Amino acid sequence: xxxxxxxxxxxxxxxxxxxxxxxxxxxxxxxxxxxxxxxxxxxxxxxxxxxxxxxxxxxxxxxxxxxxxxxxxxxxxx
Numbered sequence: 056x057x058x059x060x061x062x063x064x065x066x067x068x069x070x071x072x073x074x075x076x077x078x079x080x081x082x083x084x085x086x087x088x089x090x091x092x093x094x095x096x097x098x099x100x101x102x103x104x105x106x107x108x109x110x111x112x113x114x115x116x117x118x119x120x121x122x123x124x125x126x127x128x129x130x131x132x133x
Contacts, residue, residue: 080114081131087111099124 077085084106091105099121107118113127 083111 087106087109088102090109091102095101095105103119103121103124106112106124112118113123117123
């Protein structure tokens with residue numbers, strides 16, 4: 056496939072695996088993860104601590120655990 060705007064190949068659409076637009080919850084989670092990665096670290100314990108400290112909880116409203124975070128990221132296809 057050739058990119059019709061630049062003529063380069065292969066063309067990569069950064070959203071090619073999306074089946075729908077992100078939800079407000081997904082946008083908030085993504086933005087908060089970026090903030091946590093930037094300020095607190097990349098280890099899973101850093102991520103869990105950072106999300107919970109910012110009160111950005113799981114979709115069901117519960118605080119994150121390592122298990123619930125792994126399950127959610129898997130569900131989201133990350």
